[in-house]
Amino acid sequence: xxxxxxxxxxxxxxxxxxxxxxxxxxxxxxxxxxxxxxxxxxxxxxxxxxxxxxxxxxxxxxxxxxxxxxxxxxxxxxxxxxxxxxxxxxxxxxxxxxxxxxxxxxxxxxxxx
Amino acid sequence: xxxxxxxxxxxxxxxxxxxxxxxxxxxxxxxxxxxxxxxxxxxxxxxxxxxxxxxxxxxxxxxxxxxxxxxxxxxxxxxxxxxxxxxxxxxxxxxxxxxxxxxxxxxxxxxxxx
Numbered sequence: 001x002x003x004x005x006x007x008x009x010x011x012x013x014x015x016x017x018x019x020x021x022x023x024x025x026x027x028x029x030x031x032x033x034x035x036x037x038x039x040x041x042x043x044x045x046x047x048x049x050x051x052x053x054x055x056x057x058x059x060x061x062x063x064x065x066x067x068x069x070x071x072x073x074x075x076x077x078x079x080x081x082x083x084x085x086x087x088x089x090x091x092x093x094x095x096x097x098x099x100x101x102x103x104x105x106x107x108x109x110x111x112x113x
Numbered sequence: 114x115x116x117x118x119x120x121x122x123x124x125x126x127x128x129x130x131x132x133x134x135x136x137x138x139x140x141x142x143x144x145x146x147x148x149x150x151x152x153x154x155x156x157x158x159x160x161x162x163x164x165x166x167x168x169x170x171x172x173x174x175x176x177x178x179x180x181x182x183x184x185x186x187x188x189x190x191x192x193x194x195x196x197x198x199x200x201x202x203x204x205x206x207x208x209x210x211x212x213x214x215x216x217x218x219x220x221x222x223x224x225x226x227x
Contacts, residue, residue: 002158042219043202056214090156094215098208099145099164102215104156 003027006091006105014113015081021108023074023091032074033102034066035090043090049074050096081112115140117203119218126193126225134188134221136177136203144205146170146179146186147215151200160188160201193225 004025013019023032034046048056049068063085065077074091088109092102120135138144145164149157161170166181175190186203203218 002156004156006156043217045214048214092157098143098206099162100206101147101149101159101162101204102157104149104158106156109154 002103002105004091004093004103004105006089006108008108009106010109010111012111012113013078013081015083017081018077018079020078021076021089021091021110023076023093023105025072025091025093025103027093027103029093029095029103030071031094031096032068032071033092033094034074034076035092037088037090037107038086046076078110081110083112086110086112115144115205115207115216117205117216117218119201119203119221121221122200123222123224126223128195128225128227129192130225132188132190132193132197132223134201134203134223136186136188136218138184138186138203138205140184140205140207142207142209144207146177147204147206148175148177148186148188149202149204149217151202151220153199157202193223195225195227198223198225 007022032049036044046060047066067075088107090107091105094102116139118137147162148160150160151157161172163170163179169178177188200220202220204215
């Protein structure tokens with residue numbers, strides 16, 4: 001248990017489905033992040049939220065829609081995905097302080113069929 | 114910009130062998146340096162960190178020293194175990210950088226055989 005909980009752990013969805021990934025942290029952190037990890041590719045930062053405000057969107061397609069209702073919760077809403085979106089989606093939290101590392105969740109393994 | 118370069122994997126060792134995974138960095142400001150480990154099917158876990166030059170981070174027998182003069186933060190362990198098999202990521206976070214973002218290397222896969 002890292003302090004960052006992601007649900008579900010595994011998700012299989014069709015290309016026309018709509019689903020959401022959830023991330024929750026009780027570490028008192030004020031920054032939250034979504035990463036995508038595909039096989040044989042570097043980690044890709046998708047979105048950054050600081051104090052509930054989105055401060056970074058790394059040219060992510062609009063079929064991925066993040067939501068951060070408060071500093072403890074982060075969602076990633078998914079719709080009309082493509083097979084190449086199949087990956088491990090990782091949530092992380094931190095303080096926006098340069099000496100702090102990130103605390104990661106265990107990830108959601110997404111398969112798009 | 115900020116970047117991290119790690120040695121290419123995979124690295125395959127026998128149990129009790131000495132491990133070194135090289136990491137060098139380029140930073141636009143003063144960085145903190147981190148090593149993360151990812152076991153199969155899991156997220157990344159912070160292994161150790163160092164926040165100023167000449168600091169040594171250590172945890173679970175792993176060590177890394179922040180070398181400003183060579184811009185390096187090499188990971189070492191004196192005697193690896195099968196349970197150390199994982200992917201290791203070097204990362205940096207720069208004071209004054211954009212959102213104090215963590216910049217990761219590409220990761221190095223370590224396999225330890227009995």
